[in-house]
Amino acid sequence: MGKRSTLRVRVFVKRIFFKPVIFLLASIMEYDLAFAILRRPHFEADIAWKAISALQDCFDLAGDERWRALVNERHPEIINALEDGLFVTSIVNATPSLFTRAYIPSGKLKDEIPVDAICPLIRYLVRASYRGVPYAGFSGASYASVIIADHQCALEYGKGLHEIEATIAYELYSGTTEMIYQSCPESVNNFDLNPTLYKVADRWNLYRQLPCSKTGRYVVESIVNTQELSALHEYMSRVPGGYERKELIDLLNRVSPEGIESGSDFIDTLLQKGFITSKMEFPCTVDHLNSRLIFNVMEVAGVCNHDAANYFLRNSRVAVDAVNFDWYRNLDACARSIFSSPPDNDVKSSLVLDSILPSATINISSESKRDLLKAAKLYSLIGSEWDSSFDEFVSLFFRRYGYESIPLPIAIDEHYGVSYGPIREPDTSITSGIRQSVSLNGGRESAQGILEKIDRAITAHGKSESKDLSDLLDGWADHVDLPDTFYCLAEFLQDERNENYVNVINFGGPSALRLAARFSKSNIKIRDALRSFSAKESELNEEIVLADVVFRAGDRLPNVQVHPSVRNYEILISGSSSCSPENTIYLSELHLKFSGGQLRLYCPRLNREIVPRMSSAYNPNYRGIPAYKFLAELATNRAPRMIGLTRSYDRNGPKMYPRITCGTVIIERKAWKVRHTEFFGTEGCVEDADYTPVSELPRRVEFIYGDLCFPVHVDNKNSRDLISRFVKGKDYFYLRECMKVSNGPYRHEIILPFIARGKNESESGDKKSSNAAEFAERPSSANLIHEGYAYSRWPAQYKNPGKLLDSGWFSMHVFIPKIHMNRFLVEIIVTRLKEGRLAGMIISYYFLRYSEGGNHLRLRFRLKDGCIGSFVELFTSEIKNSRDAYGIWDIKIETYYPEYERYGGRIGVAAAEAVFFSDSKLALRLLSNDEYFVSDAMKWKVAIFVMATYWDMSGLSVAEKVTTLRGVADSRVGFTQSKYVYDQKYRQHRADLKLVLSDCEGGVGRDLTALLFEWRIELRTIFSEIEAQVQSGRIRRSTVELIISYVHMSMNRLNEYKQNISEDVLYHMLTRHLYSELKRDG
DSSP states (O other): OOHHHHHHHHHHOOGGGHHHHHHHHHHTTOHHHHHHHHHOTTSOHHHHHHHHHHHHHHSOOTTOHHHHHHHHHTHHHHHHHHHTTOSHHHHHHHOHHHHHHHHTTTTOOOTTSOGGGHHHHHHHHHHHHHTTOOBTTBOHHHHHHHHHHHHTOHHHHHHHGGGSOHHHHHHIIIIIHHHHHHHOHHHHHTTTHHHHHHHHHHHHTGGGTOOSSHHHHHHHHHHHHTTOHHHHHHHHHHOOSOOOHHHHHHHHTTSOHHHHHTOHHHHHHHHHTTSSOTTSOOOOOSSHHHHHHHHHHHHHHHHHOHHHHHHHHHHSOOOOOTTOHHHHHHHHHHHHHHTSSOSOHHHHHHHHHHHTGGGSSOOTTOOOTTOOOHHHHTHHHHTTTOSSOHHHHHHHHHHHHTOSEEEOOOOOOGGGTOOSSSOOOOOOTTTTTOSSEEEETTEEEEHHHHHHHHHHHHHTTOOOSSOOHHHHTOOOOSOOOOOHHHHTTEEEEEOTTOOEEEEETTOSGGGHHHHHGGGOTTOHHHHHHHHHHHHHHHHHTTTEEEEEEEOOOTTSOHHHHSOOOOSSEEEESSSOOSSOGGGEEEGGGOEEEEETTEEEEEETTTTEEEEEEEOTTOOTTGGGOHHHHHHHHHHHHTOOOOOOOOOOOOOSSSSOSOOEEETTEEEEOOEEEEEHHHHTTSSOOOOOTTSOOGGGSOSEEEEEETTEEEEEETTOHHHHHHHHHHHTTOSEEEEEEOOBSTTSOBOOOOBOOOOOOOHHHHTOTTSOOTTGGGGSSOOOTTOSSOOOOTTOOOOTTTSOTTSOOSOOEEEEEEEOOGGGHHHHIIIIIIHHTTSHHHHTTEEEEEEEEEOTTSSEEEEEEEEOTTOHHHHHHHHHHHHHHTHHHHTOOEEEEEOOOOOHHHHTSHHHHHHHHHHHHHHHHHHHHHHTOGGGGSOHHHHHHHHHHHHHHHHHTTOOOHHHHHHHHHHHHHHHTTTSOOHHHHHHHHHHHHHHHHHHHHOHHHHHOHHHHHHHHHHHHHHHHHHHHHHHHHHHTSSOSOHHHHHHHHHHHHHHHHOSSOHHHHHHHHHHHHHHHHHHHHHHTO
8 A cells, every 4th residue: 555545544534533543554564554644743642642552552562663753753742732731641541651751751740640640650661661671771660669759649559559460569569669668768658558568469479489688678577567477477488598687676576466476487487597596686675565576486485495585584674564464474384484494493583583673664662552563473474383482582572672561563454354453342243143042053052052951961970069060050951962063162082992982172271261151141140150260260360360352253153253251351352342441451552571481461551461361262373363363372371370160070090180971972081190200200109199199090191281282101201201391390290081093193182073863862752853854764885975974973773872973074174385286186195095004094085176265275084983083193294294395384174064055965965975086086097197287278178078977967968958058157157257268268179179079089098088987987876876866855956956066176176277267168168069069960
């Protein structure tokens, strides 16, 4: 097409057809004609730019000289159009390259340029730079930084950044970020750029690719600002090394407590890679944030780097917030591993005083009542884990600072719900409902009735001429069994003839008044009798004031929760005092003195020493409140002369302290007064009616010293040496009868509650058990579901009502970090329970993971007859020997309460325990198999198979399963996750899950498949019995309801983290799969 063609086009091309014609010419490769048209001056500027845009969209002419010439030729028109503000947005959107080359070099950037023109321009520049196309000697990234810096529209740009594609984001990060920080730091500080950049970087996983450079530091800072420590851990674990430590630590100091709680893995990486060492200067600031960071570092360092942990405590000069008790509570866990074996106690005390106390932000010389006693705050740090006594530590504190007395702290952190005093009386509506009664497994019985039952049990086997509890509380009648609530205060024991006993804990001595006072609320006569005891105790201790500590412990039984009013003075922490205002002692009124080698409480207002006594709600570990724990410690170590509620009653033995029996119930054990000189062989036996000759003592006894007691052997040299340390300089001491469990070691005060059904309940024709129907037929011994739990037993017609259950369940709580749970389960539970004596004691067991109250494992065991004492002794010693290796910070034996309502009654609970035993065995075998840890996908595969197996036991059709599972899944939506995450997770694992559900071996491999199918066969056997029990009505829950609970517990065992989230996602996965299967089958 020559000149004639050009003339024809000039004639026919009109304004409306301009752009289509250019497209047509471009499509037939007629570039010359297209350029000729664009050079015609009679075309308006906006039309020309639209044509250029059309050409640019059709073919790349960026390097063509004719294209450059065209831009230079039309340059004046471009400048004029832009200076007039014409077509800016449309031009930028259409031809950003021409706009950039024409506009930026002119130096005429205008603030009035619309913001919506900036983001498209930046988008083009970065894309062009990503393709390596330079413009006028500058990269697109450089132009972008110039526009952001000079145009001062960083805020709007940051908002628009979400729209940039991932490929652009990469170039933006690698080529532009540094310029942004260097060119316009003020603009960057004016808007939240870093979190935005992190979100974009997260799409590209940039922290996995960028080198350790300035740009890399921008990435780190953006991650820190968004508190995404998991991403920071991922990034730092891939950095080859060389990151400047000071800059990194400076970033970490800005991390919030919420973020640092999830950063233990990251800190562990820093330690392992050498970013944190014992020789590093760690910058510390006076804030809670930094103390939490140091705590987390020390917690990790206490396991893998003791030098670093010691360095922090010695040299950090930690400045502690005056009311930050949380800091000391956190230090407790660190101290247990950091100072596990110090050279001597004084070094230990000096270390804490030198490293922490001098730098604390507390002016201890002030007389203000808001001052804190540092030693009391540090009680949780030194606690029972320290060999040196608390008194010795405080003595060191007083000597060093030269104080005669210091006000006791009341500045408990707001987290605990207590403020600076004097404490105002709170609303008592919480406890107003628990005054007259206690709960007894669905029934209710008055406190007076309970106390009467106790007395009838005590007096059933004989009368005493001396004054005793029944004489004080006259009107007690014939024998009936002890109530359920009272059993909760008992210990499970056996004597040498393997007869079962229940020993009531602390019924006598200094704790007797506290125990009996629990039943004093509803009866004035009982309360007056106990107050008479209190008055006699006060007469014996005229120089001191005995005061009950009033503290509402919310996790106690109702009759324990009720605060008794039996003393004239009370120390108020929470709740309300029952004493007069002048006899109510506030924490702010108490001062500490160190006198006579002991730490003492002193009240200036009363001008007397105060000795705290614990009330019925005594629980010193509750919430770890330091002031309460501190008073509990004083109550133990500063025990005054007390009156015990005892009876003078001989029973086939030498002279002894009172012993009361009721069939197999021992209220108080034998005790002997022993002469010191005779016991240690320094002189011959002396005839004295008040003392018991050593020759008449049992060989195995308990040594009593204050509130302490522990088993000893009379002929054992180590036992005798131990006793001599405590009774040196004394004329006599006491030994007490020691009960043992079978032939195993001696145990004391293992709290195992149960329900006793005796003669009056089971044999009387008019007093039948309310649960008799449930026991109408005794299951055969071949059944997989057992009826033997610690708090229930067969009725009298099936079992001797005078004998306690021989075996039962109990719960042990092992407080351990999540990262060590799996290793603990494999190395201790799996390995050790198969070995030696422990293996022969266990009938069944199961475990659960919990986070409430601190991460811990709940281990529940069902043991053979007479094994509980031996098992607890051996198993707890095994755990204690491995305490440091797993980071275990506490071990508790707790009461196990079955969820009858959830699982449909006693038979339902027994069925659940059988399922949990089978499921726990599977979980432990999986955790012991290396294939299970090949990838996260493998864990998802196993979990979906387990969930699908449970639902296969439901007997539902595919359509019914879909309907049911949809209801379950939808009921959980919003509980932990959004639907977006369900979709993402499902798309990611969809193919794998289909393979598992259709062909297990092809999905998880041969070894895991064998484990899963073996468990499936066992589970089917159990479910066949469950189904029969459900149909007969003996389990009062549907099979579907039970399966939902079973699945929830199973997911708990399989998942270390985010258990609810994983369960939600899996429910959606399974529902979608079954729905697809239903559609496919038509």
